[in-house]
Amino acid sequence: MREEWANSLSEDLHLDLRGPRLRDGLMEALREAIRTGRLAPGAKLPSSRTLGADLGIARNTVAQAYAELVAEGWLTARQGSATRVAPRTETVAAPTPPKPRHRRRIDHDLRPGQPDLSAFPRADWLKAARRALTDAPDEAFGYGGPFGRPELREAVAGYLARTRGVRAHPDQIMICTGASHGLMTIAQVLKQRGVAEIAVESYGLPVHRQHLVKAGLDTPRLPVDADGAVVGHLDDLPDAGAVLLTPSHQFPTGVALHPDRRAAVVDWARRTGGLVLEDDYDGEFRYDRSPVGAVQGLDPEHVVYLGTTSKALAPGLRLGWLVLPPRIARLAAEAKGERDLHLGVVDQLTMAAFIASGSYDRHIRAMRLTYRRRRDQLVAALAEHAPHTRVTGLSAGLQVLVDVPAGEEDAVVQGSAWQGSAWQGLAVYGIGAFRHPDAPADRDALVIGFSTPSASAWSGALAALCRVLP
Template sequence: MADLHIRIDRAKGGIAGQIAAELRDSIRGGRLEPGTRLPATRDLAADLQVSRGVVVEAYEQLVAEGFLVSKVGAGTQVTPANTPQRAAAPPGPQPVRGGTASAVAGHVPYHGHRPTSPDLSHFPRERWLAAVRHVLTTVPSDALDYGDPGGVPELREELAGYLRRVRAADVRPENLIVVSGVAQGLSLALHVMAGRITGRPLRLAVEDPTSHRQVPLIKRAGARVLPVPVDEEGLDVRRAGGDAVLVTPAHQFPTGVVLSPARRAALMEWAYAGRRLVLEDDYDAEFRFDRDPVGCLQGLAPDRVVLCGSVSKALAPGLRLGWVAAPPGLAEAIRRARGELDLGSPVIDQYALAHFLRTGAYDKHLRRMRREYRRRRDALVSALAAELPGARVRGIEAGLHVYLELPDGWDEQRTVRAAAELGLLAEAVGPMRRTPGPAAVVMGFARLPAHKAEAAVRGLKVRMSGQTLTEGERRA
């Protein structure tokens, strides 16, 4: 039985999170070896003089992240070493090979609101303005010159700390590249990875269904798409092939499921066994409503996972600020590719975001929006249950959209048009699939005030049944 030497600061609060962080660091640092059995929750709670529920919560968090496994009769232990040891970082970059874009079925809009868009009326204008003013009055003039294409050091430092604290990432500032959003981060990573493949295109396993906006990006990078089915546990790793995989493990898009602990472990084994890379799109992980978010995959295997994130869901897509955290050799190649593309992101905005993170304004905004989005999701789900019992909401309580399986006889495209007439943001799931599935739509709730949800859903029901809306339903 392991002697854990856990240190907690009772004045700081968040005891379960502190215990989880201590255990996570011990596993990463090798102080807790694979297969090590941990004390029973009751015993550890007595040692630390905390409630047993606090220890249970910490253990459950690490089980969900893949650091621990728990079995009836066998207790809780560090995930056994059933995968090869972490391989060295991928070799240095080879010349980047370009690719040609391929046409995809259906029209992909390049502008306008999406079901996954945040409520931009809640953008913290005054605090952001204060951050910009601070930058303009404090940074030296030389800071406004051409800089490191990987991003200003201050922002990379703040992002590294934030990702370690909030997403349980294992990242250092030098392994971070600031980009103009997840799309550019993925594109750069794919181009660099494709440059290491000789004689054939990069084969990229992709979730099925997946965002139809990413398919053109993948093909333009010269990669070949290999669809892999998604079920209630996330990506079916047993059916994955290729050189790398693109996943949304914290909140799969569009189905809304979370990658299960067993699938996380299987995915890491898949990556290590074939010296493959995992591209992790962490697109809305800040918004988990039923529990603390599960830590990112990158924290479990920083030498195999490329983590991509942005402030598009937390603040605003128009800021065009995101990041890529990659293994050292790959990070340097992506940084150089960024410099060859456009010399880097806007400097003033980078400093402003660094100030926003450092002062706690970012965390404060997230706490506020997490409460508001939860209210809006609850209102929409309740209205759907009351007005459309034949429809089924799938996925976890998270993000800015729900995955809605439609009632029998409902057509996806007609539902989307009817929703748009009522001000509801929705997209058909059919174009996102490579294999057939039940009729479904992705429906956004971030811009739907809680008090308008019932009238909006009732209006959708009326329109789909061919009835006439009342004046009140039209106004709603």
């Protein structure tokens, strides 16, 4: 087989010359190009001299191939003008890729989990990247270790101590691609150490529980009430070697873990040698209650702190960190190192510069105001349009719970998309989407992610929500 690019046409034409006989091979290649529409009816072919030169074959061979194709009706040739593809040649359309399944566009997105992506601080991020690249030592561009760049670990240690009351030496900080990645790493370490179960909250992010299950761990559940996870139930779970919690702002119910329970879960960890995995996914966003520091500050030996930039900046960065008790830091580094060495160094150095310059704090403060305003508008709009609706989980974070009448959650979620045959285009999740498979369906509510729409889409999304609530 001989493959050549004939580039004497205005566009390159790939001709696949098969077989020992060049003339037959060229004829078949041209037929194929015409059949599939790559050579359109009326298209001008190169002169036999030019095509012969392009393909490295004799001009006569090309001329003979053209003549036969004219005789067969594939090509036309008139004295004194170029050879062309015959105008009425039937083309067989090239196979078309299967059409994507018909999906309706989401007009209003109030699903939880994303910050306003249109607010990403592009200019400040660029400035930080410039600074980072200018200052980086040459060795930074080599292979690094699983803990990540020292500049970022130092910046994160300072930031977490200042804003979240986390007690950590930079040596305890491991940079990862978000909380999920950190959780997978810890799950692997715990499994290797013989842990069989990690307790989780009855409501939580399904993908996090799945990471644990995939690591071969069982995930018994703790009930969640108005004071957060009922950590006293850990005493009924003798095989639980760790517990995964969202203490500052339970996801998705929005309550904070009561101070007595914060103390109780640390006591449990000390008593049993267990670990508290503290997912502090949106701890920066609190509005009208005093800041709740991280549980990690109570006992850095028994708490693994999981931090992320996914809410404060953007999930697309894939940038987060673990704060590890010294006794498991090395094991975690080994587990992570097996899978991936370290994150891209440019993003790590940029994030370090972004924190050091104060841009991270500034961005968070600005977004806190934006989200607080949205939350207030949401409460006001619901009070006006759906006055019987109870809204909870308001004091922090990027999502609230909007209760719906018992048994109506699914209908409201469906109705957000369609009302009869009219497309509403609103995407929301019911709380059922976040319920542990063993937990009773004790609540009907929507989990409204008010940070998800862009600034320009927000009021439309809010109006759409008011329309669909019963």
